[in-house]
Amino acid sequence: MITCSKTYRDIPLSHRQPFHEGRCARLHGHSWAITLTFEASELDENGFVIDFGELHFIEDWIDENLDHGMILSQNDPREKELKELNESGLLKVTWVESASCEGIARFLFDTFAPMVSAQSAGRARLRSLHLEEDSRNSATYQPGTPG
Numbered sequence: 001m002i003t004c005s006k007t008y009r010d011i012p013l014s015h016r017q018p019f020h021e022g023r024c025a026r027l028h029g030h031s032w033a034i035t036l037t038f039e040a041s042e043l044d045e046n047g048f049v050i051d052f053g054e055l056h057f058i059e060d061w062i063d064e065n066l067d068h069g070m071i072l073s074q075n076d077p078r079e080k081e082l083k084e085l086n087e088s089g090l091l092k093v094t095w096v097e098s099a100s101c102e103g104i105a106r107f108l109f110d111t112f113a114p115m116v117s118a119q120s121a122g123r124a125r126l127r128s129l130h131l132e133e134d135s136r137n138s139a140t141y142q143p144g145t146p147g
């Protein structure tokens with residue numbers, strides 16, 4: 001197995017932890033970075049695990065859904081208000097199960113993994129996703145192997 005990684009940096013994105021007892025309960029933003037690690041048993045005809053130049057679909061998804069947007073938990077108690085602001089165009093919201101760094105990492109992995117598989121016709125796959133919410137805090141999601 002051989003791996004390679006691609007990082008997307010400086011993604012302006014907000015979130016909040018509605019049940020946190022500290023300041024993370026308020027809407028706040030970070031300059032996020034997403035590092036995708038790909039793997040394949042065989043390299044393509046160019047000697048690549050994945051052609052970085054062909055990953056425009058991931059960058060497009062990030063621009064459309066995350067850039068200057070907000071990730072919020074589906075069970076946010078202020079969901080109605082936030083949905084109204086989203087529908088008015090004031091916010092650009094992506095709803096996830098958990099808006100923690102860990103929850104967002106898993107959501108992004110689950111979003112990108114099928115895209116990568118389809119783009120590479122199943123030859124390459126997404127091995128892990130590392131998400132930095134700033135220079136000090138991060139989470140990595142890598143699916144476990146069946147036991």
